[in-house]
Amino acid sequence: RKEVEQDPGPFNVPEGATVAFNCTYSNSASQSFFWYRQDCRKEPKLLMSVYSSGNEDGRFTAQLNRASQYISLLIRDSKLSDSATYLCVVNTNNNDMRFGAGTRLTVKP
């Protein structure tokens, strides 16, 4: 079983839609959680950290459920520019970051 699992998608949604991605992790000792965004043939970039209380950054909301060991990312009012692959990342110790394989999102006009 992979340490970090994501639905690979693809998710194809119209502009303006709300879309949610989930991610599960297997190591209950995991301490820090993140969502990264990766455009096609580009490097990953940090989208947002995920805090226990949940956090929001504009149209993006991230939530963490430690009891069930999953993380979610909600994107409201999708834009064409949101099309990308979203990577769930879990940190267990200081330097050991485990990446999910990513969920691909395509937002269509």
Next chain:
Amino acid sequence: NAGVTQTPKFQVLKTGQSMTLQCAQDMNHNSMYWYRQDPGMGLRLIYYSASEGTTDKGEVPNGYNVSRLNKREFSLRLESAAPSQTSVYFCASRTGLSYEQYFGPGTRLTVT
């Protein structure tokens, strides 16, 4: 600031050849990392260096060696390339104050 730079961008090797992937960062970060990304697998950590002068194995270190030449530079060496090492290689760095990693643009390596 250039951020994290990697050379080369593309490389084709024959089985058994050796090469070194170069990475440099100009953000004065302490920690540097080498990952590989394969379809359906996500990024996997090969080696990391928590600070100048130290290196440690990650999840998939076999077949690779690294050198933290100084605070700026962290190189990855393939001594005898194998087709299983065909991948996209990303270098990353971060400060000790945040978990955010900054990635280079990647090296696409094909081993035939």
